[in-house]
Amino acid sequence: MPIKVFANSKPQAPALDGKYWLALAEEFLAAGKFPDALNALQQAEAMLPLDTEVYRLQAQALNVSGENAEALAAGMAVAALQENSAVGLFNIGTAYFMNRHWKPAARWYRLALMLDPDLVSANQNLAAILHQDGNWSAADYHRERAYRLQSLFIDPAEVPVRNILILCSARPGNVPFEHLLPETHNTRIKWVIEYSPDHALPHYDIVFNAIGDADVAICSRATVDNFLTGIRHPLLNPPQRVALTARDRIGALLDGIEGIHVPAVARWNRKQDGADAADDVHARIAAAALDYPVIVRPVGWHGGDGVVLLQSPQDATAACAADEAYLTSYCDYKSDDGYYRKYRVIFVDRKPYPYHLAISSNWLVHYDTADMLNPRWKILEEAWFLSDPAGVLGQAGWAALEAIAQRLDLDYAGIDFSVLPDRRLLVFETNATMLVHPETYREELKFKNGYVLNILEAFDRLLERRLEEGAPIRAC
Numbered sequence: 505m506p507i508k509v510f511a512n513s514k515p516q517a518p519a520l521d522g523k524y525w526l527a528l529a530e531e532f533l534a535a536g537k538f539p540d541a542l543n544a545l546q547q548a549e550a551m552l553p554l555d556t557e558v559y560r561l562q563a564q565a566l567n568v569s570g571e572n573a574e575a576l577a578a579g580m581a582v583a584a585l586q587e588n589s590a591v592g593l594f595n596i597g598t599a600y601f602m603n604r605h606w607k608p609a610a611r612w613y614r615l616a617l618m619l620d621p622d623l624v625s626a627n628q629n630l631a632a633i634l635h636q637d638g639n640w641s642a643a644d645y646h647r648e649r650a651y652r653l654q655s656l657f658i659d660p661a662e663v664p665v666r667n668i669l670i671l672c673s674a675r676p677g678n679v680p681f682e683h684l685l686p687e688t689h690n691t692r693i694k695w696v697i698e699y700s701p702d703h704a705l706p707h708y709d710i711v712f713n714a715i716g717d718a719d720v721a722i723c724s725r726a727t728v729d730n731f732l733t734g735i736r737h738p739l740l741n742p743p744q745r746v747a748l749t750a751r752d753r754i755g756a757l758l759d760g761i762e763g764i765h766v767p768a769v770a771r772w773n774r775k776q777d778g779a780d781a782a783d784d785v786h787a788r789i790a791a792a793a794l795d796y797p798v799i800v801r802p803v804g805w806h807g808g809d810g811v812v813l814l815q816s817p818q819d820a821t822a823a824c825a826a827d828e829a830y831l832t833s834y835c836d837y838k839s840d841d842g843y844y845r846k847y848r849v850i851f852v853d854r855k856p857y858p859y860h861l862a863i864s865s866n867w868l869v870h871y872d873t874a875d876m877l878n879p880r881w882k883i884l885e886e887a888w889f890l891s892d893p894a895g896v897l898g899q900a901g902w903a904a905l906e907a908i909a910q911r912l913d914l915d916y917a918g919i920d921f922s923v924l925p926d927r928r929l930l931v932f933e934t935n936a937t938m939l940v941h942p943e944t945y946r947e948e949l950k951f952k953n954g955y956v957l958n959i960l961e962a963f964d965r966l967l968e969r970r971l972e973e974g975a976p977i978r979a980c
Contacts, residue, residue: 677717
């Protein structure tokens with residue numbers, strides 16, 4: 505049957521399907537146009553995500569382009585797809601995840617979930633990435649899928665000494681316990697309690713409440729309290745003590761301790777304070793009588809994500825994406841040399857241990873981005889702090905930390921702070937979510953591992969003592 509062509513019609517462009525992009529990529533590869541080949545393969549992957557030919561050609565183009573790690577990942581993907589192995593794809597994503605390369609990690613996790621939508625670990629890690637990116641609805645979807653499938657995870661010890669029940673939240677904000685509780689002698693029973701409060705539990709000797717973020721803990725507090733009232737095991741980090749470490753409660757908790765300054769903090773809620781008002785954040789700042797500049801920090805976020813500094817009432821608040829945030833009066837803590845210093849001290853069994861010092865040219869200091877090896881004097885100053893914290897901070901400063909450790913009354917916690925010109929400690933935050941880990945990659949930082957070991961050994965002694973005492977849990 506002949507095709508009618510109307511006068512005003514235009515010829516239809518051919519459909520550019522995945523096979524078209526694959527063929528085009530091969531032409532580019534043959535011509536040595538490797539960037540063009542990779543662009544074409546990106547289009548092909550979007551349409552043919554499970555086609556091994558896509559990744560075979562990617563590996564070829566990436567290898568010739570000198571991108572060896574990415575070429576290796578693509579080659580591993582070919583093998584995983586040939587074996588229909590979601591775990592193989594998950595492992596590729598996890599290599600990126602462990603190095604904080606979130607975008608490629610998410611790419612491989614999504615691919616793994618195409619093969620096995622119920623792969624719990626891929627759902628878990630993808631949820632963490634999406635949450636960090638502010639894609640909360642998608643994060644909730646994958647988190648829900650993961651923990652509805654499995655809420656109890658057991659890591660058996662190599663040489664069992666004790667079984668530790670670890671109460672966890674599905675959301676970010678748990679105590680980083682991997683190094684505190686090494687699998688060499690601790691069987692770790694990780695329980696995401698809000699998803700299965702009636703789960704049958706294996707034998708355990710002690711309970712560690714790892715839900716360390718006071719705001720995250722609100723969601724599961726009733727469930728946790730209900731569980732704890734029915735047991736008679738030793739408990740580390742009781743939830744009622746964790747609750748007092750919310751940013752807007754720290755000032756009251758530490759009130760009266762000499763030698764510290766805790767900036768004023770107010771809490772803002774978009775739904776309560778007016779989602780439609782363009783200046784609703786500024787209105788809350790005015791109502792709380794906070795002085796500018798003001799730090800806006802999303803509730804329940806970590807690592808500096810989403811943090812905004814408002815210099816004046818005229819600053820736009822569009823970047824304040826979260827529905828809830830802490831508003832904190834900014835205190836300028838720049839040293840005379842133009843650098844900002846953030847100290848971290850860990851509290852184990854209510855005693856302080858130095859952990860690190862980060863020195864940065866940016867007011868929002870993080871150790872990973874502070875470039876501590878350049879110039880070299882930074883790392884020398886950190887070494888001085890670790891070896892003689894009381895000498896660096898002064899006896900009054902160290903005494904203030906000892907008082908804070910007692911006031912928190914937590915088995916494990918930490919504090920980030922700086923030192924003001926008058927030698928008072930400027931408290932940034934103090935809670936149980938502080939990360940401690942040995943340095944395994946950068947040779948120049950391995951001198952810190954002795955101080956890390958002091959912390960880990962102190963925590964192990966705490967566990968041993970609490971088990972020997974058989975102390976009953978505290979009232980919730």
